Amino acid sequence: MITHRVRTHASREDLPREGQLAWKLAAAAVDPVPVEREVAEMIGNRVIDNAAVAAASLARRPVASARAQARAHPYAPGAAVFGLPAAFRSSPEWAAWANGVAVRELDFHDTFLAADYSHPGDNIPPVLAVAQHRGLDGRALVRGIAAGYEVQVDLVRGICLHEHRIDHIAHLGPSAAAGIGALLDLPVETVYQAIGQALHTTTATRQSRKGAISSWKAYAPAFAGKAAVEAVDRAMRGEGAPSPIYEGEDAVIARLLSGPEAVYEVPLPAAGEAKRAILDTYTKEHSAEYQSQALIDLARRMAPRVDLDRIREVVIHTSHHTHYVIGTGAEDPQKTDPDASRETLDHSIMYIFAVALEDRAWHHERSYTPERAHRESTVRLWRRVRTVEDPEWTARYHDPDPGKRAFGGRVVITLDDGTLIEDELAVADAHPAGARPFGREQYIAKFRTLTEGVIDEAEQDRFLDLACRIDALDANGVRALNLAAPPGALTEPTAKGLF
DSSP states (O other): OOEEEEEEOOGGGGGGGGGGHHHHHHHHOOOOOOOOHHHHHHHHHHHHHHHHHHHHHTTHHHHHHHHHHHHTTEEEEEOOTTBBBBBBEEEEHHHHHHHHHHHHTTSSSSSSSSSSSOGGGGGGHHHHHHHHTTTOOOHHHHHHHHHHHHHHHHHHHHHHOOOTTTTHHHHHHHHHHHHHHHHTOOOHHHHHHHHHHHHHHOOOOGGGGGOOOOHHHHHEEEEHHHHHEEEEEEHHHOOOOSSTTSSSSTTTHHHHHSSSOOEEEEEEOOOTTTOGGGGOOOSSSSSSSSSGGHHHHHHHHHGGGGGGEEOOOOOOOOOHHHHHHSGGGOGGGGGGGGTOHHHHHHHHHHHHHHHHHHHHHHHHGGGGGHHHHTTTHHEEEETTTEEOOOOOHHHTTTTSSTTTTOOEEEEEETTTTTTTEEEEEOTTTTTTSEEEOOHHHHHHHHHHHHHHTTTTTHHHHHHHHHHGGGGGGGGGHTTOOOOBBTTTOOOOOOOOOOO
């Protein structure tokens, strides 16, 4: 890996394109290095994972609305839309939109945490949609997905968006554009322009993940994917982007991030170096924000030792990010409100820990029902949970050694007689360094669980056969990478829009 120092340059300095981060991202993305076997297998796992969580969300209103928008934009050759029959094809940007919403709705697919947050699996819907539209094979598809993961993960390693309240999709727009560029084997110049356009149009605030969190939390990554498809289309037609998009004196670093004096360090593969970033990412066993994964497992482990009726207080000692994003440090009253949206509840570690402690389990639907959130015992326990930032856990969260990095915390439960019950967990059980790391078997088990009763078994089998040999697929196999619901199973939203 080569670490690139990125800073603001005054216009009079005339920073050459080859010295700009957007150009370096583009060059790394399209470098024609072969995709390693281990990486291709993990890409297959994440395609399975995305399809699983998309299937489980097909009946939810935000997903149905996005699907209806895609149905209003049929196109040939086009791309497939989750849930719809194989014969239907949508314009690729709208397929990326609908599939991106389905994948993101339940907050249940993969994650990478470093200087910032990310869900790199959000790169798959736009890259796959373009691959299907252009009739490309599995080798091209895995090349594009590997590049999208690489660019997003490397941006997340080097540039923190959250401290400036910029949403993490500001890294996703460029990575999806880079992934599509690699998929299509475009020139560096074209991908450079597409990355600049995608970044320029996806720098949004983090209000989408704060306060009364709405369905836009799922829509925002899909918007970035759609914007990336459109950016590549424009760049291929010869249209350019603001430049330098990162380093300009009125550009992203100077005006949206740490200011004109800031210096960021972004690692990227050297020329000829394999793109392996996907192997540093991790999926979720539980449908909740990633920083809650280890704490759900810890609650289940602690529950047998605790008399829930005697709990006076629960204190979660954890990292800065966990405390301020999903903990009491966020100072969001909605995070302790039984009437809060599902999107808000899955960003409330107070609610999540209370339910996991009571139920000794977590479920993507049952754990979020209004009845569950209003249970009297839950509300009482929920409001006795608080978080504190612990410098040790913050340091572990950012440890440069992936083997030492931790996303959990230490929990201290105080009973009514002053008895303390303490335990800690560094990483989730499903994490690569956890007690039960996810492999192909676990991805398939998650897929079977989430598609049961939604997708016919024969359709499940057909999809798994393709995804498990993704890099060997021909163009027809790539076009068939979709899950169709049984006829009549999907209901259309009653509310109508423009289309």
